[in-house]
Amino acid sequence: MDIRLLWLAVGTFAIGVESFAISSLLPQIADSTGVTLTQAGYLVIAFALANAFGSPVLAALTGTADRRRILTITALIFAAGAVWAGFSQGYADLMAARILMAFSAGLYTATAQATGVAISSVDHRARAISVIVGGTTMAVAFGAPLGALVAGLVSWRGSYFMVAGFGVIAAASIWIMLPSGLRGSSLTLRQRIAAVGLPGVPGALLTTLLNLAGAFTVIIYLAVVTTGSIGLPRELVPAVLLAFGVGAAFGNAAGGQLADRIGARATVVGAIVLNGLMLVAISLAAHLPAGLVAPVFFALIILWGATGWAFPPAQSSYLLSLSPGNAPLVLSLNASALYLGIAGGSLIAGLVLQYGTPSDLGWVGALFPALSLLGIGLSAALRQPEPSMARLG
The missing domain is CATH 1.20.1250.20 (MFS general substrate transporter like domains)
Structure with a gap:
């Protein structure tokens, strides 16, 4: 297996931790921001919609860009969004931070899968995708409980700072491990x-x-x-x-x-x-x-x-x-x-x-x-x- 796939999976792990740990954070977030539990749940809806609709648009806009650069920048933006969320002052501030994280997460995931396919032989492409998606599985298995544990010890804000750390590790690893010059196909949004x-x-x-x-x-x-x-x-x-x-x-x-x-x-x-x-x-x-x-x-x-x-x-x-x-x-x-x-x-x-x-x-x-x-x-x-x-x- 190409070791570079594991570093791509670190990014999907960071994204998965934030996406799945939030189920344990919502009661704390609702209390902290002064909103109802249902309104706190709108944070998840906003993230999901921004990810779903933003990913194909951003992928079309960046299709021919250097993939190492795109992956590194999106991982850093995701980490910055997590820091913003950790320091957010109020519900609207946190909502804006999560939307930024969603756009970067969607572009990262799409680009990471495409990159995994690009650096793998034809008969190993499905396996490459499974390794990258495996980062999300590991986030569900271990990252989400860890996020909940951190939230229990130092509040939900601590969980976001932890996620930011994973994002920075992913960015640094990708910049070091991936070759430059990998570019995708020029496909329009249509x-x-x-x-x-x-x-x-x-x-x-x-x-x-x-x-x-x-x-x-x-x-x-x-x-x-x-x-x-x-x-x-x-x-x-x-x-x-x-x-x-x-x-x-x-x-x-x-x-x-x-x-x-x-x-x-x-x-x-x-x-x-x-x-x-x-x-x-x-x-x-x-x-x-x-x-x-x-x-x-x-x-x-x-x-x-x-x-x-x-x-x-x-x-x-x-x-x-x-x-x-x-x-x-x-x-x-x-x-x-x-x-x-x-x-x-x-x-x-x-x-x-x-x-x-x-x-x-x-x-x-x-x-x-x-x-x-x-x-x-x-x-x-x-x-x-x-x-x-x-x-x-």
């Missing part, structure tokens, strides 16, 4: 968006959006579910995140292996069904006898992490099978669909908390994985061989 029309791709993107919306209906308020629905003390939130992360690490590895053995589509369907079942079970766990609630909840969280994170690698494999010659384009669009799903799930969760209770989040979220199966059916129905639109080298 050409990038046109990949949405490739046969089978629209249904697959809809599947990603809906399945992630269901998962993030709970993930984004997992701390609230832990304390408000399950009744565990706030000090156990990092342990809950760690349990979820350990499951996610196993699920990510298993999802890729299962996709190779039984097929990507079958793995995606299985992961979606299990995601929905786990969400329902999390809602039901609050109604168990008092002595069973905590152990059953932790077991469910581990299983949910595993089943939920079996989806991303299998879905990436499925998208690659739909259009092998357009891998960077369809994976970039999938990332946008993922963040649109996060935004949708966060919005839905906020409405549930406004009109219901934390224990309602699971069963409401489970509706969306069920709907996402329609996307898989649509993708399969429309799938046809299609020539490559663009190749990224």
Whole structure:
């Protein structure tokens, strides 16, 4: 394996820590900034939307620029945004910092994947992408609990300073390890968006959006579910995140292996069904006898992490099978669909908390994985061989 891929993954790790640790920070942020918990959740929605829509635009604008320079600058901007967030004075200030972080995160992730493909041989490109995406998995497994632990010790601001440190490490490593002169294809925004029309791709993107919306209906308020629905003390939130992360690490590895053995589509369907079942079970766990609630909840969280994170690698494999010659384009669009799903799930969760209770989040979220199966059916129905639109080298 090319060691340079690991340094690219450090950046996706930093981004993932911020993106997933915030679920444990929202109650503190709401108290600190004087807003409601639902309004604090709008920080997640803004980040997700800025990432989803900003990534293809910025990728089009910087497509032919030196990739080492783009990756280094975006990692430093992300780190600067994290410092800004740590020192922010009020809700609007923090919102602006997170939007800046979202734009830089989206461009970094898209460029990192394209760079991984460029520096790898043709038969190792999928593996290169999996290593870079693996940075996000490690962030879920270990970074998010660490962020929650730091927040518990020194407040949520300390978590942002930690994220900034990871961003600086990524920038320095990339500048040292990557060669200069790597440049991408000159693709316009219209050409990038046109990949949405490739046969089978629209249904697959809809599947990603809906399945992630269901998962993030709970993930984004997992701390609230832990304390408000399950009744565990706030000090156990990092342990809950760690349990979820350990499951996610196993699920990510298993999802890729299962996709190779039984097929990507079958793995995606299985992961979606299990995601929905786990969400329902999390809602039901609050109604168990008092002595069973905590152990059953932790077991469910581990299983949910595993089943939920079996989806991303299998879905990436499925998208690659739909259009092998357009891998960077369809994976970039999938990332946008993922963040649109996060935004949708966060919005839905906020409405549930406004009109219901934390224990309602699971069963409401489970509706969306069920709907996402329609996307898989649509993708399969429309799938046809299609020539490559663009190749990224």
